[in-house]
Amino acid sequence: MNRYIRFVLNHRLIVVLLFALVTAFLGRHLFDAAISSSVGELFFSHNPHYERYIQKNLEFGGDNLILAAYAEKDALTPAGIARLRKAVADIESQPGVVKVDSIISAQHIESVGDDLIIEDYADLMEEHPERLQEVVLTLINDPITKDWLLSRDAGTVLVVVEFASEDQGLEKAPQMFHGVMDAFEKQGFGVENFHRGGLMAVFSYIYEESLFSVRTILPFSALILLFFVYLMFRRLWPVCITLAITFLSIIWTMGLAVRLYGHLNIFTTMVPTLVLITCFGDVVHLCSAYLLELAKGLDKNEAILRSGEEVGVACAYTSGTTFLGFASMTLVPSPVFKQVGLLMGFGVAAALFTALTLVPIFFSIIPRPKEWRKGSVSKVQGLLDGALDACFLVSTRYSRSVVFAFFVLMAVSVYGLTQVHFETQFSKRFSKDHPLQTSLRYFEEKFPGVIPLNIYVETDEAEGLLNPETFAEIAGFEIWIENLEPVNNVVSVVDLVRKLYREINPEMAAEHPLPPTREGLAQLLLLFEMQGGRDLERFINYEHTSMVLKARLADNGVIAASETGRAIAREGKARFGDSLTVDPLGLDFLLGDWVDDILAGQRKGLAFALGTIAVMMVLALRKIGAGLLSMLPNILPLLVLLGYVGLFWDIVDTDTLSVLMVALGIGVDDTIHFLLRLRLEAVKMANPLEAIRNTLHYSGRAIIMSSVILAAGFSVFSFASYFSVQIFGTLLPLCLIAALAADVLLVPAMVNLGWFRFFKAV
Incomplete structure (x- = not known):
């Protein structure tokens, strides 16, 4: 690492030019970026069952539906039916619409003498208003339309719009959805009172949430992260460095996505924010180490080399474990997971490479920073010192109690894990007050079974x-x-x-x-x-x-x-x-089989990630026992998450496992930083207590800062309405807090008890 940093510093101009060229090459593709996602591309690829599903939909009609239900007093009067006819005609003329089912299309069958008479129910309602009650009762009890098109209480009319079943991009769903609602609005219907459902409505809302991730969550996460970086350091240059590194990493990652796939999809739109947040850890550790080395009295160049050498190795290992956490998603047999896993893995690698290359160059260009522990920043660092001293005191004086408490937590979490019941309900991934959820409850009451x-x-x-x-x-x-x-x-x-x-x-x-x-x-x-x-x-x-x-x-x-x-x-x-x-x-039927495969793939991915990370920990610590023991604090956050959802959630959505993969990749980073620093301290001194104290105040400081910053950055996701996005802002901070507690309390306690044998005296 020392040689690499010296090479970078000696060839700063060439290195910067090369970075500029790569950034320009990959960034150019972003100008052609468009969001395009089809169900087959996201979930099934060339699955023969899905291809048969598409073929059968073309033959008999499919389930690419928008359900629109409304209750108006004049709905079944001649005037109400006339308005509905015009709205239906407008909808039928729109691109992609295959068929519209409503009381307009429903047919009444009866025999008159020897003749079979087939008439439209709507015609009977218009032409014979005196028979309205009789006609409505017949429609409600008709086996073809029972619990469909008209509610049992005759108060709600349902319009079912079917769209072509070809594998269309889901980005078209909002346009189709709004086209249907516009047709009703043109005829004077109060669309604000409509209840909307169906597959196309779900995808429309999901697409809007993906845009929310890009337009709102990404910039707000960046602002919060940068604010916390400034709060921790009280200087602008760490903010500028982190902003530049993350900006380049995002450009490289998303540029690669467009070059590989030709477009982005509704799930890869989350990748920039995830890359943004995960990038901050390495930069915070490097900046913290650089300031601590300067505080020891080293000159600027020596501080750059020392911080890069001692922290850079740990960053390389942490990025490797994070890469494995994300890359394990590629073992899931689904195109969307493979894409997200590949891009996130590349984003982590790009962030590490840019941090270890450009951060030393930044340090060499900017003036020597003023003493870190003076001024307003001293208050923040003073609070950190107090927290670190408290962690040292608790973990070393009450080591056995700390270990026992964490094992009790793990036992409770394992019990919660046994209570986990996985299921996926796409419509219920939205918040309870979301229009889709409100409509779903309405449909369950008026049209059970949709x-x-x-x-x-x-x-x-x-x-x-x-x-x-x-x-x-x-x-x-x-x-x-x-x-x-x-x-x-x-x-x-x-x-x-x-x-x-x-x-x-x-x-x-x-x-x-x-x-x-x-x-x-x-x-x-x-x-x-x-x-x-x-x-x-x-x-x-x-x-x-x-x-x-x-x-x-x-549902x-x-x-x-x-x-x-x-x-x-x-x-x-x-x-x-x-x-x-x-x-x-049916799409839900196929997605159910797909979810079974996803769960199996996610379990394999987690097992692969845990196994390979354990091997990396053994290599990093150069001791088999220490490497395997280090997995305890790394597994703890995963158990806490699964235990929590198992104990407090009736049903656990399968996307929760995606958070586990991300949490595993990120949570293990701090353990590596702590133990690698401890190994360095153990070489300098034989007293374990002094080594633990020094490690806490050196790496523990950056661990707390990076954990707080990451938790704050991920918390923005909690404002999303879509569950799969929201849990990154709720469950992931929970994992980070559990990982932080394990790293600053459990690991020092285990060291003090002699479980990690780095010291000759132990």
């Missing part, structure tokens, strides 16, 4: 689904599905046939609810289309070899949706054997 799950039933036999025995078995299968606890309703061509048969042959239908012959089934479907029935192709294909049962589930999370789908598939296999293929598909 999560689509399509069950595709297929056969290789031509016209095979019109075999009366097969059709009857499918009808029984549909009833079985509808009786599952999370399923609210199932609609299929079976319901349509049953309804048609009951209207045409009520006596026979009373005994046999379905036609007993293939010809009877075919004739009913043909009659339906000849009399003006619509959308039959959205339930069964022309060859009658493929059909869909459209189920609606309660219990994607894992629950996946379990329901797998149970349906197992039952289908048991009922039909090889004669029919039963294939549940």
Whole structure:
């Protein structure tokens, strides 16, 4: 390290020019940066199940939906229906819209004498207002529209807008979402009273949160971090240095992202803020070490070399462990985790390289700083001295009690860990007062079951689904599905046939609810289309070899949706054997399977990170026992986090594990700084107490400062409305506080008890 810093200082101009060229090269790509994210790109890549899901959506309609519900007094009057017609026509003309379902499109079926009459419910409401109550009651109880389009109390109208299922960028969701709401607003609807849901609404809000990360969280984090740096040092030059280093690291990282992927996605927009915050640790340690070396009376150049040599090695190890923490995300079988893990790992490496290269150059250029412990900064440092002395006193005088207290904390955390139940509910990742959450509660009351799950039933036999025995078995299968606890309703061509048969042959239908012959089934479907029935192709294909049962589930999370789908598939296999293929598909169902893979990948990533970090600790401390023991304070923050959520949260969102990976990478840094400094102090003196005191006042000072600064920087995330962003501002500071306590209390106590054998006298 000493040689590298000397080389850098001797070739300052060349080094700065090279940095400028790399920055210009990567920064140029940022001018072409655009946020573009598709569901397949983020989560599934070339997953064959997802590709089949897209293909089936094109054939039978998909779940790229916006749900818009409103309650107005004149909703079912001729005037209200006329306004709705105009709004629906406007929506249908918008790009990407495939279909709009509402009371305008719902069809009423009845027989008059020997004739089958199919009319629109909306037409009946407009033309026969005297029959409104009768028509509404029929609509509410219609098996095709039950608990859909009109609430049971007839007070709320639901409009369902379906968008094309091609793998479109999620950045288009807000435009589509606002286009739908604008259409209603143009017709005088009070859109502020609308309740909105569906997949496209969720993605629209997520996209807005990603912009919030870039436009609000990033600048506010930077301001808070810089404020705390100034508060700790009471000088502008540390602020300027940290600002320059982080600025370059962010440009390099995001420039690489655009060059590799051609664009940013809604999750990589968090990377600049994460890089910004993690960069501060190395710079704070270097600045603190430089001032402490100057305080010893060293000349400027010697202080630069000494601080770079002693702290730089620790920074190299800490950056390595942080890199491993982030890089472990690449083991998760999902493109979005791989991208974020790669970029964060590169950002950490870039921050280390720029810090170890440019910080010494900054030190050499600026004038020798004034004495650190004079003036207003002495108050801050005095408080730090008091805190460090208290830590020294507690950890050395009551070492056994400190270790026992931390082991009790770990035991409680392990118990909490056993209570963790993972689930992912994208709509519930928003705060309770968020419009989406408010709408979700409203939908659960008015239209229970809004999560689509399509069950595709297929056969290789031509016209095979019109075999009366097969059709009857499918009808029984549909009833079985509808009786599952999370399923609210199932609609299929079976319901349509049953309804048609009951209207045409009520006596026979009373005994046999379905036609007993293939010809009877075919004739009913043909009659339906000849009399003006619509959308039959959205339930069964022309060859009658493929059909869909459209189920609606309660929003219990994607894992629950996946379990329901797998149970349906197992039952289908048991009922039909090889004669029919039963294939549940839906985005929540697929995401549930994806989450299972993510959880498995995250566990592997954590295991990999813990194992490799343990190896690095052994190499850094040059002792196997010390390296393995050092993992105790590093594991503690992870256990505290999992114990906390297990004890106090009913359901733990799977994104919580992402915080664990970040916390592991960051939290281990301070342990490395402390123990490497302790090893250096142990060489100088045999008295462990003096070595612990010196280590606390040298590295412990920077550990406290960097932990406070990082916790403050991450706290800005807590103001986000989206859970996956918010937890970086709540759970991550919790991990940092636990790591800080372990490093300034537990580690010194373990050293004092002789668990780390750095001293000849021990």
